Each structure stands twice: as structure tokens, then as C-alpha cells.
Amino acid sequence: MKISVGPISCFWERSKVFEFYAALEDAPVDIVYLGETICSKRRQLALNDWLDIAEQLSAAGKEVVLSTLTLLEAESELASLRHIAENSRFAVEANDMSAVHMLTNRHSFIAGPHINTYNAETLNLLYELGAKRWVAPVELGREVIRELQLSRPLGMETEVIAFGHLPLAFSARCYTARAHNRPKDSCDFICLDYPDGLPLFTLEKKPFLILNGIQTQSAQTQNLITLLDELEDLEIDVIRIMPQTQDLASIAGIFRRTLDGEMQPEAALQALESYQAYGFCSGYWYGKEGMAWIHASGKASE
Amino acid sequence: MNNKPELVCPAGNLPALRAAVDNGADAVYIGFRDGSNARNFPGLNFSHEEARQGIDYARARGVRVFLALNIYPQPAQWKTAVRAVDATVELGMDALILADPGLMRYCVRTYPELRLHLSVQASATNRQAIDFYHKQFGIKRVVLPRVLSLAQVQQLVKKVPVDVEVFGFGSLCVMVEGRCALSSYVTGDSPNTAGVCSPARAVRWKETASGRHSYLNEVLIERYPAGEAAAYPTLCKGRFQVGNNVFHAIEEPTSLNVLEILPDLLMSGVKAIKVEGRQRSKSYIAQVTRTLRAAIDACLEDPEGFIPHPDWITQLNRVAEGNCHTLGAYHRPWQ
Numbered sequence: 001m002k003i004s005v006g007p008i009s010c011f012w013e014r015s016k017v018f019e020f021y022a023a024l025e026d027a028p029v030d031i032v033y034l035g036e037t038i039c040s041k042r043r044q045l046a047l048n049d050w051l052d053i054a055e056q057l058s059a060a061g062k063e064v065v066l067s068t069l070t071l072l073e074a075e076s077e078l079a080s081l082r083h084i085a086e087n088s089r090f091a092v093e094a095n096d097m098s099a100v101h102m103l104t105n106r107h108s109f110i111a112g113p114h115i116n117t118y119n120a121e122t123l124n125l126l127y128e129l130g131a132k133r134w135v136a137p138v139e140l141g142r143e144v145i146r147e148l149q150l151s152r153p154l155g156m157e158t159e160v161i162a163f164g165h166l167p168l169a170f171s172a173r174c175y176t177a178r179a180h181n182r183p184k185d186s187c188d189f190i191c192l193d194y195p196d197g198l199p200l201f202t203l204e205k206k207p208f209l210i211l212n213g214i215q216t217q218s219a220q221t222q223n224l225i226t227l228l229d230e231l232e233d234l235e236i237d238v239i240r241i242m243p244q245t246q247d248l249a250s251i252a253g254i255f256r257r258t259l260d261g262e263m264q265p266e267a268a269l270q271a272l273e274s275y276q277a278y279g280f281c282s283g284y285w286y287g288k289e290g291m292a293w294i295h296a297s298g299k300a301s302e
Numbered sequence: 303m304n305n306k307p308e309l310v311c312p313a314g315n316l317p318a319l320r321a322a323v324d325n326g327a328d329a330v331y332i333g334f335r336d337g338s339n340a341r342n343f344p345g346l347n348f349s350h351e352e353a354r355q356g357i358d359y360a361r362a363r364g365v366r367v368f369l370a371l372n373i374y375p376q377p378a379q380w381k382t383a384v385r386a387v388d389a390t391v392e393l394g395m396d397a398l399i400l401a402d403p404g405l406m407r408y409c410v411r412t413y414p415e416l417r418l419h420l421s422v423q424a425s426a427t428n429r430q431a432i433d434f435y436h437k438q439f440g441i442k443r444v445v446l447p448r449v450l451s452l453a454q455v456q457q458l459v460k461k462v463p464v465d466v467e468v469f470g471f472g473s474l475c476v477m478v479e480g481r482c483a484l485s486s487y488v489t490g491d492s493p494n495t496a497g498v499c500s501p502a503r504a505v506r507w508k509e510t511a512s513g514r515h516s517y518l519n520e521v522l523i524e525r526y527p528a529g530e531a532a533a534y535p536t537l538c539k540g541r542f543q544v545g546n547n548v549f550h551a552i553e554e555p556t557s558l559n560v561l562e563i564l565p566d567l568l569m570s571g572v573k574a575i576k577v578e579g580r581q582r583s584k585s586y587i588a589q590v591t592r593t594l595r596a597a598i599d600a601c602l603e604d605p606e607g608f609i610p611h612p613d614w615i616t617q618l619n620r621v622a623e624g625n626c627h628t629l630g631a632y633h634r635p636w637q
Binding site: 070071072073074075077078081096097098100101102104114116118119120121122123124125126137138139140144147148151166168169170171172173174175178179183184185198199200201202203204205206208209211216218283284287288289290291 | 374375376377378380401402403404405407408424425426427428429430431433434435437438449450451454457476477478480481482483484486487488489490492494495519521522523524525540541542543544545547548551552553631634635636637
């Protein structure tokens, strides 16, 4: 199985983005997804900056994919998308049907986690339109993925989010701005203050969600580290780790060593404890509520 | 005004369908009782026989009937979804409202004459996404997600090769429809997977000395002081803590109501105004249909001089979630 790094979901200072990817050059990851997928107002980097990073990672031996916005409304957003879709150098991850439309029969592309691929017919359709890989939407559990693996077109790769906060919802409304009593149109880029998102707690002070501008993520970190054997059995091609400010190369290293049999899953799970703030979850994988943390033994715990 | 938009009303059962037809709906949308639609609630929806009766009743009065089949069927649900498509054709429904691309492909191959509407659950928020569904599947109409501003709706109507339907009244989804997994994160079921949001089976109430607490699974959604009326715990309408503030961090319990901007919507060329609420009672359907019928007719007669009648607002607020209303994303500052 290959290891990928998903696109940075929160808003980071320009220098931090460059540092993050420089550190990934020697990290044990195979595929890197680059670009802004959440908010078109986040422009610390221009497309040319992303392409520079892409070239460097490519020179370091990584497969690079340019990822794209999930919620597109304005013509300017479609124009930016077209620039990315028309690049002839790197593959593109589509997160909206507008991107699929632009990429159809042009380039092979990746159907991202926000393309609703829930059945074999949709998977086959995407393949016919030019998709070479699909990323399972967060809601799909192992039984559904097992079925889809049996009917996937020859050559279509399957990717699963194995570690990170889950992307749960998108809205026109910016929740980070709302939490600061600011309208979206004068947000003053408040998201820059929250490089790992803004946590939301229930009235019982339990961590529940992460606000990331117009996106809502799980507070809990999805973690499939103890299920890698099962993922291999299902012939999953790629496992995705979502970026966070803490040392991503170390997280990838734990996954790599576990995949290579150099680290036991239980030890890896222990090691990953230092890379989460609000606990783990894995419920979706078992076809249950996503927030549940179900250990490999199949028993639910808190 | 030349553009006479359709008033599209929901019906969860035959009495509600009759209420919609009798009170001025131009079209009614319904779902089958097989889990294939986004209001998969106990005791709701139509058998094929009830659908046939509903179609007869509506058609005799010049009203069209649409079938909503707007979940994303997973492999185990595929046959049910296909049967629902087949039944839609056999019953002679006027249109099928779909979200799933795989199902659309099945329809185009099997029933090329079937009129397809793109469900709000398909998350098509821009011209290129709508073009995709038009080119691939020949959709005739798009239902726009409730995330676009009025200006964006007006622009889109001019640019897309299909009719545009927008939401006019009802409970407000603040997330892009089809792109929200909050409900399954907490309960295991969502609109995409099971046609439900914040399902009743996951609701728990706890009575405490300080009042009543509502939960979805183990997630506290709201606390009500003793004596205060408690609302259904819809996930995104709860109170939460962000930083030091406790507030409705996502959205207040409120309903969408477009009466204020009805002339703008009608003049923009929107072809249909949709009412949310297949889960609601027949008296809700009757009230909302009657009021929107009166408003649309008044607006068509005199768009320049149109002012929403205070009675209309009062009547709609009475049946609205939270007894109040908002323009939602149509009004840019809301965003």
C-alpha cells in the first residue's frame, strides 16, 4: 500500500506551507496532494507557488496531485479551477462535479473524497470519464468498500483516509468568522489564527467538531493504524494521512514501519497517541457512527 | 410577468398530497416507503398503490407529481433504488428527482424519455457542475443547494441550459446538501446513506434538576430550563461552546422564507419555488401552500409593488422551525 498526504485543509502562513512540504521530501510518503480545497479567499500561495512545490516534491520522487476546491460558486473560482485542470504536468483531484466536467476525457484524474461515489455504477462512470483513482467518501464502511472493490474497473485505484480529522461538512457560511462575530466578507483571514482549526465543544465540554472556515471536521482523529492488514486484504491501494501542524513525517513513519512489519500495530497505536488532541475514532469503517472508537478487537470503547 | 414559476410542494402521505393540491400547488413531490429518499421517516411516504392514487388525484386537478429518489444508494440498496426508478416510470410520474450519478446513468440507458431533475442533494452549486449533469444525463431541471446568494442565483439562471428550482420555505439546511456527514458521524445514518438527518432513534432526553437535555446518541445538543418548550435536536441547530462563548455555533433553529425577495427570484427567471417538509403534517402543507400560492400570485400580478402581507409572514412563522425565519444564504451577510 502506498501512503499519501492529503491537501492541507486549514489555512497556514505561506512560509509554514513551504516548510511543511520541504520536510515531506524525505518522508516515507509516496503521494502528495497539494492545493487549496476549502476557501478561495485563502491565497497565501498562488498556483505558481503550488507548482513550484509540486516540482520539488516530484524531483524528490513523490507522485504529486493538484487538489481542487470542494464548494465552488463564483465564476472566479471556476476560472481558477480551469487553470489547474488545464495544467499538463500533474494529475488533478476533483472534489466537485465542475472539476470532473473540466477533466472528462482530458486527463486521468482522481475522484476525491467529496465526489459522492457510493456504488459500483458511479465508480464505473467515473472510470469511463477518466478517473484512475477514487478516494472513498468518509461515510463508506468496510463492507461497502469490499463490495466496490469486487466491481471496480481494472486499473482503478482505491484510497482510504487512514489518519486525521474527518472532513464532514461544507457550508456557504464561515463558522470561524461567525465565532468571531465577523461576516464572511470581512473575515480578516481569522482562519490563519487556527492552523489546526477551531475546536467546538458540547455544553458538557466534550470535544465534538473542528471549525475550519466553511468546513466542519471531526474533533476526533480517524485512525485505522490497527487495521492495515485488513486494508491490505481488501486491496486498498493508498492510505491517506491528513496534514496537521504536528510532525507529519513522524506520523507517516509510524504508518510506514507498521506496513513494513517493523512495528506492531499496538505499539504504533501507542506512538500515535501523541499526534491527536481529542481522541481517536474509527466507527465509519465498521459501518457505525463515525465518532465511535472501535478497537481492532471489534469492541466499542469511549 | 412572463415567467410563471411552479409552486412545488411536499407530501409525506395522501392526505398531505391532497392538501397541497387543494391549496394551490402546481406540482407535488413524494417519496416511496422503501428508504430510497431523503425523508426516510417511520410512518411517512407512499406505497406504489398510494402513489397511483395520489397521481390520479393530482392529475385530475392539473397538478404534476414528482418522485424524490435522492439518497446515494450503496450496493445493498441498489436494487431497491432501481425498483423505485422502474416504478416511477410504470406509474407515469412527471419527473424523477435524483442525486446519484450511477442511478442517473441507469435511467438514461433504460428510460431515455424519463424527465430527470437534479436533486438538491447533488450539491450542484455552479454552472460547470450543472453542465456536467446536463451533458451526461440530460437533466431538465436543477434544484439549487441553499448556499447561494440571490445574486448568484440570478447569474446562474442566465447561464445554465436547464430550469432552475429554488427553495422558498421550510427548515434550513445550512450545509451544502449532499456534502454533510454530521448526522452519520454522530448516529451512523445521514441523508446520503439513509435518507435521514438526526434520526429519531438516536434522540435521547434527560430530565435533570436544572431542566431537560436533548441528546443525539451521546452528544448533548441543547439544554432547556424547566418549563421551556424543547425542540427536536437537529444536530446543526444545537448550542455549543467555541472559545469562551456558548451559542448556536452553526445555526439557530429557524426556517427559510423568501417572501421578501420573491419578486427578485421570479424576475430572475427561476422556474420553480420549492417548499421543504415532506415530514410535516397536512395542516402545515395546507398552510404553507395556501400562503405561498397567494404570495406568488400577488407577485406575478404586480411585481414592482409587491410587499409581503404581514398575515402571510405571521402564518408562515407559526409553522416555522423556531417560529422565526431567515433569508439564509440568499442574503450575503448571513454567510
